[in-house]
Amino acid sequence: AQKITQTQPGMFVQEKEAVTLDCTYDTSDQSYGLFWYKQPSSGEMIFLIYQGSYDEQNATEGRYSLNFQKARKSANLVISASQLGDSAMYFCAIWAGGTSYGKLTFGQGTILTVHP
């Protein structure tokens, strides 16, 4: 079974500053993928970034980067130059190999508030 732990229920950041959202995971599979999603109050889950377990480089997508530390089973999301529109709930998720077809296991989420 897979597990995602997000220990920060809420985070606050000043506009234009960087913020790190924590995520630790647990899986016994060697092949897995880690995802971050953003969920604004509208409810839609917006894909942000993906990191495969065999990827040697940390994933980056624009202002988003994933700080992947495999030995520590950590996959923190870094948002640089925060914007007011970044205020939302953020979820970390894992897909693991084998017969986990289509199944993502999500953490409880972190609410990010960006102050002007």
Next chain:
Amino acid sequence: KAGVTQTPRYLIKTRGQQVTLSCSPISGHRSVSWYQQTPGQGLQFLFEYFSETQRNKGNFPGRFSGRQFSNSRSEMNVSTLELGDSALYLCASSDPGQGAEAFFGQGTRLTVV
């Protein structure tokens, strides 16, 4: 390229009724997964369909069922609705192959009264 489309966006149903939710995946995506999101339980996996076959199922009672059509569109059905079924139901589509990015729709918010 159109995103994942879920209909309807909002539903109000009475206990004991049944409901059908629809999901149209991104063109070319053959895998569709369904999730239930509640404040208490968070996001929970319901089931996944690929090429009209259910390949994976979460821990939900048999009242929750789904199907996928030849055009990859998927429906989920909940029979004998209970108050606890009130939730945001999200579907996600992805390219064939495990581990690919999953793209979600805007969800259907179901309220059972």
